[in-house]
Amino acid sequence: MGPLGVLMYVMALLVMGLIHYRVNRWRNPKCNGRLPPGSMGLPLIGETIQFLIPSKSIDIPPFIKTRTMKYGPIFKTSLAGLPVVVSSDPEFNYYILQQEGKLVEFWYLDSFAKLIDVRGLGRDGESTPLTSIGHIHKYMRNMVLSQIGAEALRERILPDMEETCQKALVDWSTKESLDVKKATSSVIFDFTAKLLFGFEPEKNMSERFSYIFQGLLSFPLNIPGTVFHKCLKNQKMGLKLMKDLMDERRAMPEKHRGDFLDQILDGMKTESFMSDDFAVFAMFAILLASFEILSSSLTLALVFLTEQPMVVKELQKEHQEILQNRERREGGVTWKEYKSMNFTMQVVNESLRMLNVGPGIMRRAIKDIHVNGYTIPEGWTIVIAQSALQLNPETYDDPLSFNPWRWKNLEPTVVAKSFIPFGGGARMCAGADFTKAFIAVFLHHLISKYSWEKVKGGEIIRSPVIGFGDGFYIKIRSK
Template sequence: MWSVWLSVISLLIVIATNWLYRWRNPKCNGKLPPGSMGLPLIGETLSFLVSNKSIDMPPFIKKRMKQYGPIFRTSLAGRPVVISSDPEFNHYVFQQEGKLVERWYMDSFAKILNEDATRISAQTNIHKYLRNRILGHFGPEVLKDKMLPKLEDAMDQRLQGWSKLSSLEVKKSTSAMIFDFTAKQLFSYEPEKAKENIAESFTNFLQGLMSFPINIPGTAYHRCLRNQKKAINLITTMFEERKRNPEIRKGDFLDQILADMKTETFFTDNFVIYTMFGLLLASFETISSTLTLAIKLINDHPKVVQALTEEHEAILKNREDVNSGLIWKEYKSMTFTHNVTNEALRLGSVAPGFLRRTIQDIQINGYTIPKGWALMVVPAALQLNPKTYEDPLAFNPWRWQDISANVTAKNFIPFGAGMTSCAGADFSKVLMAVFLHVLFTKYRWTTIKGGEVIRSPTLGFGDGFYIQVSAKHG
């Protein structure tokens, strides 16, 4: 009997040892990039998610770059991943969409955004189609001709409401502001008529989404799923109501999609609903984080406050009618404001990385990245590189006066790059610039609580960044 048990135990040890060896040494038709696969199943996920009280790049990335170089392998949430901070290779990868790589989402993101919807939208032709539709409603021409006055009015109304409060948490408040505005452009959402302030539920949504994907009450990921359901229910209600009443025309993004559903077979109800949610998530979460960081950094630098004040007051002085609305020519003239926005985007690096999946083996510097592996391009590693940006952790908008387009093409990618770069890039920049214009011409603010910058690995503000807003006149 003992010999039987000994044989079973020995067999189990051999199986476990073999499995562990294969985990640590994945199959590859060549030489894998250096690195470690971490613990079985969870890989190095826990280390990746460790918070860091600094604006610097996540310590997980920084430590391994120092140890292995700009390209290394790891495992996150059970998936083999190659992480790259090599600007030349990253630029090459972005040019190979649909050839060597395809868009990909971590399992936690895929579940939130719906796996079928993410799989369909990752197809190159469909992504291109959607991108063109998004640009048709949020691109430069629409911003210039239609949306600029709407943005200015929305920012002014929100700041006016803030001025009546004793204090407000900036990230939460800007998230709600951007959620409401974007939802109105997407499907004519009217928050004042809603039964519940859904926008309030989405503070720090991305941080919860980047937590370990355990759906247990009390966890950040569980809260994400719960809040996601609120938004999905809202969008579903609006979508179904519009389908039942085709005579209703709002001139919004949903109108366009409903028209496209008559000719494009990939536009199922489920796909439309989750696409709308994905657009909402991409706008309010990333823009609000960058805008909050910008306000905090501006607040800490009196010379920046002075320069912005002078620029925006000059715009008013040069108008024939000081009460007329902001025009595109004035927006384009905001040189220093654009520098401030770029500097906040550079330092913010809200997304911890842009994910792709290899659709065939990729050769790089003598290494092979196997087909089917995930590839993560890390913007913070490029945008906080001291070889590219002098004193990279310093908030210095003036640095943008001397940075050439050749440098930024491969080392400044807050919106990605290539054919799948964010279609909302111009919308994000215009929104932040318009907000700063309204803030500096009509309001002032006082910091109530500083808000410690953290990365976990997304950008966050500790216990919150609180300010008090008041009108300049009256």
């Protein structure tokens, strides 16, 4: 072998050694202790491909289920280039959700961050991310609660919500069939857009926002043809819409409505973090979150109700009693009536339990966290696997069965630690009461005045965000 051959041989050995070193470092990350069991997958992409494989089942996503069975309730992995620990341990998850600002901070994958990260430059010229500053989150959450929280529902929203549901059902009953997910998304999107920002969206705008939601957990590869690229295009549309609405309202103060948009503009006068960019992203994120989970929950409820005539019969009994006890039959649902819908709320909770729109709740460790003899290093992402909690056979008997009656006997401590459709701790979703009320009011009118039958579809797919395959089509008839 000549000098050139020796040199090439040495270079090859060096390259192979470097690759081996990098791979070894990837598979065995630095840790001041013992990492949870699991696999980091391939360098850079980790186990992202396995994570994104669709599943045609309502069950726990296979990615989480197989690894939990192999490694236990807490395991490590890597998703979209980030080191991650996934947990289905109820006690640990409950603890983590109470540690906001102490051990963890709100967090999400890069694709999610680039699509809805609510950040901007405050008047001090420094970046102020909503996701990592507690007092800003509290301020924004209180604003949302003032618009769609329990008090707002009781005082002013419930009649408008009921009118929206009534009009939608009348319209749907004239159609040969309709795709429940698309139809409910459109109705809820239009209602929340008007409620929060005082505008009536163009036709099919809800579909474009739904597409954004579908891409929240896609691999953040921004090249033409990818899901993420299409999501970013729709995101730009959404941001422009929010910017135009804000500019229009600012230019016409006489159109003051006291809605969320007005609260945003008022806040910009007093809060240093509330820049134009921040406000636009906040509006966009809240509108995106306000309809997708609700429409998916309502669709899933109808999928199961179509297959469960005994549940429908029990609902009919409850709502018939409400109508019989109502002083004015033509009157609307009162707050007292809504709060009396006990079985209806069991149906709502059962739908939310089985839904699990996304793969989990995300937090990032801001300190090393010690659990069950393992260490989760600072900077790692923690994914609280809602599906593994809410479909756990040790907690819920026959968890894949739609059984609203189970909620009569569940202990409060079990519910607190194993039923978290809206998150938990200081970050619990401000739209929880709004979501439950809308489903209950919708079911009241559907059950009382209409019948329906399945036309086609209803296949449930997790990818990992839940979807309904080619749709769920029904025919609604007035009684």
